[in-house]
Amino acid sequence: MEINIVEKKENPLLRRTELIADVGYEAKAPTRQVMRDEISKKLKVSPEVVVIRHIYPFFGDKKIEVVVHIYEKKEDVDKIESKVYTQRMLGKKKEAGEKKEKEEAGEE
Numbered sequence: 501m502e503i504n505i506v507e508k509k510e511n512p513l514l515r516r517t518e519l520i521a522d523v524g525y526e527a528k529a530p531t532r533q534v535m536r537d538e539i540s541k542k543l544k545v546s547p548e549v550v551v552i553r554h555i556y557p558f559f560g561d562k563k564i565e566v567v568v569h570i571y572e573k574k575e576d577v578d579k580i581e582s583k584v585y586t587q588r589m590l591g592k593k594k595e596a597g598e599k600k601e602k603e604e605a606g607e608e
Contacts, residue, residue, distance in 0.1 A: 501525050515576050519568040533591050548574045551585050
């Protein structure tokens with residue numbers, strides 16, 4: 501997987517860096533978690549402070565444009581980011597756990 505940073509903008513008010521990156525891949529499009537880990541390695545930050553906001557695939561090309569927010573601290577992520585984005589970053593494990601809880605409670 502190849503990551504090229506297209507645009508980098510500092511947002512001091514929200515204590516974050518906003519990135520637009522192009523991600524090239526070989527066989528299968530990478531998951532949010534894989535992209536998050538690779539971006540955090542490239543920028544040498546903790547994966548906990550990286551939030552992938554949007555993914556825009558290019559039709560017929562093995563390339564994705566990704567909008568990423570990188571915060572200074574984990575607490576900033578919890579305060580500023582919507583729960584939807586933070587739950588997406590946790591992956592399907594969280595969703596499966598919620599479904600189990602609903603089934604045990606008798607809801608559907």
